[in-house]
Amino acid sequence: MASKTDTEVIIGGRVFTLCGYESEEYLQKVASYINNKLVEYGKVDSFRRQNVDMQNVLLQLNIADDYFKAKKQIAAMEEDMEAKEKELYDLKHELIATQIKLENSEKNLKALKDESHEKDKKIIRLETELKEHK
Secondary structure: OOOOEEEEEEEOOEEEEEEEOOOHHHHHHHHHHHHHHHHHHHOOHHHHOOOHHHHHHHHHHHHHHHHHHHHHHHHHHHHHHHHHHHHHHHHHHHHHHHHHHHHHHHHHHHHHHHHHHHHHHHHHHHHHHHHHHO
16 A cells, blocks of 8 residues: 655645645646646636635536536546447457458369369360371
8 A cells, every 4th residue: 555645735825734645746846837837717807706615616526527528528428438449359359360261262262273174184184085096
């Protein structure tokens, strides 16, 4: 099990100590994400006019929205990946079936060539016999 990490981060100009089993870099990345949201919404006049509690709720809603959109995108990508894996599986089986058909066709062609060669020899032999009987 990974060791627990305590990391000081700055969010909204205040210092917080985050604890978790993730790396310090990851915890800093999370804090940076929240800071970016604070900056993004801090530029919106209607957001700044809200009281702090409403601002916090709006930020939480926005972060939750980002989360659910990302989760939906991941599900769509996984579904797409499964479809591509199935298509690849089907194509591999089609390739194998085609290779088997090709091998069988090559065997049949060889057999027909051998048969043709034998018949050519028989024709020559019969023509020779015919000439000898004349």
